[in-house]
Amino acid sequence: MANKVKIKIDGKEIITDEGKTIVEAARENGVFIPTLCNFAGALPKGCCRMCTIKINNRFMTACTTPAASGMEVENHTPEIEEFRKSIIELLFVSGNHFCPSCEKSGNCELQALAYRYQMMVPRFPYDFPMKSVDGTAPFIIKDQNRCILCKRCIKTIKDEQGRHYFAFKERGHKLEVILDEQMGKEMSRALARKAMENCPVGSIIYKEIGFAEPIGTRKYDKMPIGSEIDN
Amino acid sequence: MKDRIFKIISKYNGDSSRLMDILHDIQDTEGYIAGDIMGLLADLLSLSAAQVEETVSFYHFYSDKPRAKVNIYLNDSVTANMFGRAEVLKAFEDACGISEGEVSEDGQLGLFSTSCIGMNDQEPAALINDKVFTRLTPYRVSQIIADLKSGKSLDEITVESCGDGKNALPEVNATVYNNIRRKGALLNNDYPFYSVVRDMLPNISSEEIIDIVSESNIRGRGGAGFPTGLKWKFGSKARGERRFIICNADEGEPGTFKDRVLLTEYPEMVFEGMAVAGYAVGADLGLLYLRYEYKYLLNYLNGILDNMRKNNYLGTNVAGIEDFNFDIRIQLGAGAYICGEESALIESLEGKRGEPRDKPPFPVEKGYLNLPTIVNNVETLATVVKIVKNGADWFNKLGNKDSVGTKVLSISGDCRFPGIYEVEWGMTISEVLAMCGATEVQAIQVGGPSGALIGKKDFGRELSYSDLPTGGSMIVFNNSRNLLREVVLNFTNFFIEESCGSCSTCRNMPYVLREKLLKILNGRGVKQDVEDILQWAKVLNVSRCGLGQTAANPIVSSIRNFRHLYDALVQKEVDYDSGFDLESSVLESCKVVGRQPIFHHH
Numbered sequence: 001m002a003n004k005v006k007i008k009i010d011g012k013e014i015i016t017d018e019g020k021t022i023v024e025a026a027r028e029n030g031v032f033i034p035t036l037c038n039f040a041g042a043l044p045k046g047c048c049r050m051c052t053i054k055i056n057n058r059f060m061t062a063c064t065t066p067a068a069s070g071m072e073v074e075n076h077t078p079e080i081e082e083f084r085k086s087i088i089e090l091l092f093v094s095g096n097h098f099c100p101s102c103e104k105s106g107n108c109e110l111q112a113l114a115y116r117y118q119m120m121v122p123r124f125p126y127d128f129p130m131k132s133v134d135g136t137a138p139f140i141i142k143d144q145n146r147c148i149l150c151k152r153c154i155k156t157i158k159d160e161q162g163r164h165y166f167a168f169k170e171r172g173h174k175l176e177v178i179l180d181e182q183m184g185k186e187m188s189r190a191l192a193r194k195a196m197e198n199c200p201v202g203s204i205i206y207k208e209i210g211f212a213e214p215i216g217t218r219k220y221d222k223m224p225i226g227s228e229i230d231n
Numbered sequence: 232m233k234d235r236i237f238k239i240i241s242k243y244n245g246d247s248s249r250l251m252d253i254l255h256d257i258q259d260t261e262g263y264i265a266g267d268i269m270g271l272l273a274d275l276l277s278l279s280a281a282q283v284e285e286t287v288s289f290y291h292f293y294s295d296k297p298r299a300k301v302n303i304y305l306n307d308s309v310t311a312n313m314f315g316r317a318e319v320l321k322a323f324e325d326a327c328g329i330s331e332g333e334v335s336e337d338g339q340l341g342l343f344s345t346s347c348i349g350m351n352d353q354e355p356a357a358l359i360n361d362k363v364f365t366r367l368t369p370y371r372v373s374q375i376i377a378d379l380k381s382g383k384s385l386d387e388i389t390v391e392s393c394g395d396g397k398n399a400l401p402e403v404n405a406t407v408y409n410n411i412r413r414k415g416a417l418l419n420n421d422y423p424f425y426s427v428v429r430d431m432l433p434n435i436s437s438e439e440i441i442d443i444v445s446e447s448n449i450r451g452r453g454g455a456g457f458p459t460g461l462k463w464k465f466g467s468k469a470r471g472e473r474r475f476i477i478c479n480a481d482e483g484e485p486g487t488f489k490d491r492v493l494l495t496e497y498p499e500m501v502f503e504g505m506a507v508a509g510y511a512v513g514a515d516l517g518l519l520y521l522r523y524e525y526k527y528l529l530n531y532l533n534g535i536l537d538n539m540r541k542n543n544y545l546g547t548n549v550a551g552i553e554d555f556n557f558d559i560r561i562q563l564g565a566g567a568y569i570c571g572e573e574s575a576l577i578e579s580l581e582g583k584r585g586e587p588r589d590k591p592p593f594p595v596e597k598g599y600l601n602l603p604t605i606v607n608n609v610e611t612l613a614t615v616v617k618i619v620k621n622g623a624d625w626f627n628k629l630g631n632k633d634s635v636g637t638k639v640l641s642i643s644g645d646c647r648f649p650g651i652y653e654v655e656w657g658m659t660i661s662e663v664l665a666m667c668g669a670t671e672v673q674a675i676q677v678g679g680p681s682g683a684l685i686g687k688k689d690f691g692r693e694l695s696y697s698d699l700p701t702g703g704s705m706i707v708f709n710n711s712r713n714l715l716r717e718v719v720l721n722f723t724n725f726f727i728e729e730s731c732g733s734c735s736t737c738r739n740m741p742y743v744l745r746e747k748l749l750k751i752l753n754g755r756g757v758k759q760d761v762e763d764i765l766q767w768a769k770v771l772n773v774s775r776c777g778l779g780q781t782a783a784n785p786i787v788s789s790i791r792n793f794r795h796l797y798d799a800l801v802q803k804e805v806d807y808d809s810g811f812d813l814e815s816s817v818l819e820s821c822k823v824v825g826r827q828p829i830f831h832h833h
Contacts, residue, residue, distance in 0.1 A: 046589050048735050052773040059773045064589035086770040090739040124743050124767070125810075149732065163273075167281035168584065168732075169288045171567075173742050175732030180281035182270070 005069040022062035032226035037150035038063040089122035096145035104202035106218025112225035137184035139192035147203035247276040250582030289584040291566030299341030304358040308347040311354040322369035326376035347485035348524040351643035410650025424499035440511040446623035453608035454702030465595040467512040469603035474514035483568035484679035486704035489639040490609040504612025509557040517559040568729035573606040587776035631657030634695040644707035679704035680722035681781035722785035737779030
């Protein structure tokens with residue numbers, strides 16, 4: 001049995017298992033901390049920085065920081081929420097996101113967070129980058145335009161030997177997620193569907209079925225992101 | 232080809248954590264790392280080809296396309312540009328018959344750009360294959376290319392203009408100059424190499440060593456300034472079957488070159504420092520991570536290690552101490568500034584992309600191979616040897632209260648005597664400028680691009696961990712320099728080029744800020760743009776590592792300290808300007824349709 005520890009998030013006392021990440025501890029106690037790159041069952045790596053919190057006047061990521069006794073966490077403060085909104089806007093301007101025609105609209109976590117943070121139009125100028133679309137695999141399309149480089153596909157879509165179907169390529173502003181050519185060809189329908197589900201945005205699209213569920217009736221259309229946690 | 236690859240893989244026992252070495256060897260034998268080789272490697276290492284490409288594409292000096300027989304990497308640092316890079320580039324282009332970024336049709340010559348190569352006091356400089364050529368002029372360039380075309384080897388060409396000190400040794404043979412201008416407690420040549428390992432370690436406990444280092448109050452010389460004694464103490468107490476000592480010689484901060492000089496003239500002390508650290512924390516392996524740009528030192532350094540092994544300063548029962556087994560391996564980097572960040576360096580050592588890790592856990596608990604690891608800077612390790620030799624009190628008498636000891640500075644830019652200066656902490660900027668012969672100074676960059684650009688009003692400030700900390704990089708700019716165009720833009724480009732891209736903030740924000748800076752430089756800026764930069768840059772503070780957190784420092788510190796330069800550039804009577812230029816945007820389409828639109832403005 002894990003030891004129980006007390007932590008505070010924005011003054012609210014929470015009891016949780018020692019070592020559990022702040023994101024998990026918060027979620028279980030009705031406190032929403034936004035995430036994009038975090039994914040249940042995969043090793044956390046603070047890539048998107050959305051779950052940024054402040055502990056002892058230092059910025060930390062809630063997905064990688066284990067709860068420890070006596071921690072006082074700042075979460076829903078104007079400073080931090082402004083950073084989160086900035087990050088969402090940065091992700092919008094650095095790609096080519098066209099929500100109205102995207103297969104993931106309504107199921108997209110980036111779009112849902114943009115609604116939650118009431119983004120009207122990004123404050124930053126659009127990059128309009130030239131990005132590629134890889135449709136060579138039989139069951140999925142990897143669309144670089146909509147990728148937010150969260151690594152979820154890299155971490156969760158593997159074969160029995162642990163080899164990765166997806167990988168980073170290049171670095172910095174040129175960073176991309178590529179699909180392994182050979183393994184992409186051999187990817188099963190089931191894994192292709194899982195890859196699409198695990199992608200928080202519309203960068204991985206399953207080929208054979210499109211818009212089966214009409215936009216307007218999808219997950220976040222009915223229930224804003226985080227509303228299942230907020231109390 | 233396959234046989235050669237098999238041989239390389241078996242040399243490293245098929246260990247995917249040695250991927251960096253494997254890729255270096257392949258590039259050496261095959262010239263580049265082709266797609267089919269990546270596929271083969273993937274099969275042999277139980278990875279996907281995309282995973283291999285993930286590492287290959289991260290590093291500047293690995294190539295998946297054929298490069299030339301002779302590849303010229305011309306440094307693109309601020310000082311290179313200040314001292315004639317443009318003319319040198321043109322001379323290379325003319326002599327080689329190609330443009331930057333190209334390979335000649337016969338595959339003989341390639342010309343590329345690269346980030347700071349640690350030669351700031353002798354620019355313009357270039358890496359030609361693995362050889363460094365400094366103090367380049369158009370004349371020298373034409374000579375080098377003519378010599379190459381006549382069939383001379385790079386080694387033969389280098390000999391004509393070898394540098395000073397050990398740069399002239401046959402195993403180094405580099406046209407690199409030490410330019411040591413001032414020696415202090417560390418560099419004063421009063422230390423008989425290996426005397427600590429040979430005479431002291433056998434008679435002192437590991438706890439006593441850690442105590443001496445702690446009492447000396449030395450803090451890390453790489454820039455972050457963590458107390459070294461405390462780091463060693465944590466490392467010695469951390470649980471793990473093995474422990475490692477890493478020497479961070481990935482000196483990549485533009486304007487820093489002191490580790491290069493330490494490794495040229497005092498490598499014995501650096502390696503001895505690693506052995507002392509190994510003894511103190513109970514490590515059995517030391518890894519020196521050498522930046523690729525310093526590959527010309529590799530054979531020389533390996534020779535020193537061999538010599539140490541022969542004398543039992545490395546190996547089993549080092550210096551006759553029972554059960555103290557310690558050896559050192561040099562890992563060559565492949566061109567990535569971010570690998571100077573200790574956890575990124577460790578990732579790279581494990582054959583992966585140099586993406587920093589989330590902390591905690593810190594490397595002292597979970598470092599290389601997830602085992603306790605001490606990462607120290609080159610200068611720190613060399614200094615520790617002298618501290619152990621002379622005692623903590625000796626060291627505490629140097630420097631000032633806040634920062635004890637000496638600091639080796641790398642001074643470059645507009646001064647009469649660029650080079651290496653060892654000074655005691657507490658020196659003011661005015662003294663530094665007088666010391667290196669700098670006049671009519673407009674600004675000085677303290678601590679490299681990730682530090683601060685400061686002007687006259689701050690020249691009374693002191694070098695110290697609490698006032699102006701520095702890893703050693705000091706670049707001077709005189710009144711003739713266009714700070715925003717020549718300095719701030721170059722540094723910003725550097726951070727964009729060198730970001731690992733893992734954090735959403737550091738991947739995107741510097742790019743956004745550069746667009747703003749260009750808008751201002753192009754005369755389209757308004758006052759609000761300057762305010763926007765200051766506001767927008769704040770989000771970088773939530774990045775994972777120091778690179779991301781400081782990526783806006785060049786722009787932000789120049790706004791703070793040289794606001795008048797921005798005020799002079801922004802439009803006075805205009806509150807808003809989209810920055811969009813219709814004429815230049817339609818230029819291409821006008822060409823295609825052969826029509827000229829009529830613009831109604833002015």
